[in-house]
Amino acid sequence: MAINKTIRPGLIQLRVLDLDKTLDFYKNILGLDEVCRTSDGRVCLKAYDEFDHHSVTLKLADTAGLDYVAFKVDGPETLENMKAATEAFGYAVDEVAPNTDQPGFGKRYGFTIATGHRFELYCDVDLSAKHPGLKNPDIWEEEPRGMRATRLDHFLLYGPNIAESERFCQEVLGMFVPEVCNTEDGSRMATWITGNNKPHDLAFVEYPQAGKIHHVGFYLNDWSAVGNAADLIAINRLKLDIGPTRHAITRGLSIYFWEPSGNRIEVYAGGYTAYPDNPQRVWDASELGRGLFYYSGEVIPSFLEIVT
Template identity: 25%
Template sequence: MTYKEPIHDVAQLAHVEMYSPDVDATVGFFRDLLGMSVTAREGNSVHMRAYEDFYARSLTITYRDKPGLGHMGWRSFSPQALERRAKAIEATGLGKGWIEGDFGHGRAYVFQTPDGHMNRIFWDVEYFQCAEEDLSCLINRPQRRPLHGVPVRRLDHVNIMASDVSATRGFYEDALGFRTRENIILGGEVEAGAWMSVSPQVHEIACMLDRSGSKGRFHHVAFWYGAPQHLSDIGDVFAERGIKVEAGPGKHGISQALFMYVYEPGGNRVELFGDSGYLIHDPAWKTRTWTEENLDRGIIFYGSPVPQEFFLYGTPDLPTAAAAAAE
């Protein structure tokens, strides 16, 4: 067996920027229902974080007339790792160049996927500075647990849609060092999904096939609860406040994680994790491939089936293309 030397230059998903046509309502969803806090407001953007996120932001909501993904922010393992990855990305022709910094981080290299999803990678970050009255008695927690909503604990992962999953997966593997933990192959040749990580998590990023053939769309951002009971708790909250629950609670076979999918008021899909699934410590892990024969268990291990819109809807929405794909 040929063993490919791993690249350990990308440390983690640090933040996600999401577009919303109604910033106030979207911020209210994450703040009032999911217990996240606002750390700064700049122009058309609001920066937020969950109570166990150590950096100054893990989520940014920016105004646009349509919902969707702004960018994904990745932290490198070192300043030297940042330079290596920038050079490797530039060689692919998908680099956009350097920026001097942005809220919460320093100098960053901006790039896109083959499908056009925007990313940036950086080393220097701003850590969250907690107000004295919100300090936790746990010195390894950046603030104490909030008392409003059902507070999520941290940013977990992002899921994007692509016209060519294999090209997107190959880019993250070759240019950034991600490892593909699980994937879906249909008809023996079409890669319909891939779950990738740079850590023992099953995924920090997932990519699923956009059946409309569109490029650059956004499927969801996910936040982690830890305690499965919180999925039932937040389900009650959503039901009484008119928040649409698309699917769940249930459990995926892929990732083995408990889930609930909802739509925030701006139109983006949000996943809430009731646990973190399984962890991978095997350095020679082989990608687990799901096919038509076992995919039903991969999508839903137990719980109600996800609706067809789960596979078709992404932001920005393309109702005409999605309807055509469903036929």
């Protein structure tokens, strides 16, 4: 239950259908900076308030969705210990050599968890060329654009056997579980998991199909930034899913929409401070509407049904 053993989800690779149109969204509407392009045509991006080389990689593909997420851990000893613990947990681990498919990243270990998602672990990554100031710093080096996303924040994954994936995050990644939602028979319907003081780094919803992603969440500074994002969704004719609203679960202030390739994006602000010694909050499935959308108390069908 140590805080910061797994520091954060630091990298996500997403599949997109129309690279130019989708890249325009990530850069000019969400507000990420393009860092570099790989020899196979993928594009690496980061948010203005992130220090590491990049946090989002877009890959042109025939289907939208998630290739993998990578978690930064607190050092080489933790990395090797977690590799051994992952194998002991029963998952086969492969190794990705430093500075190969993800420029600036050190060695990564990868494996597939119960829900069918590829997770990776790493500890070394280069400092980005354009990072927040370090010496008597201003609040930004270059005025943020668009929705002014500050960082990659979290993601919600859909797949089978989330109870095992939750247990893996606790037992191997050293994370903790601030909130859960259970069905009437007591089995896990959804779980919110973190390795730090954020209310969640990731969440799972039980779902028959493996390896699906519901949304990627980017952090904004406050409620007015969520309102600004709503304006930009309308001005740019992006498809809104729901919001602006508040979650009772995590207490985040939120809006959901689809980027041009059909990956659902959440921009999110606020949320409570999570501590590993806080008691767990438990939701009944019958109350999930209020948990997700506190104001209306109802979940819209698209929110539950559409994943990539």
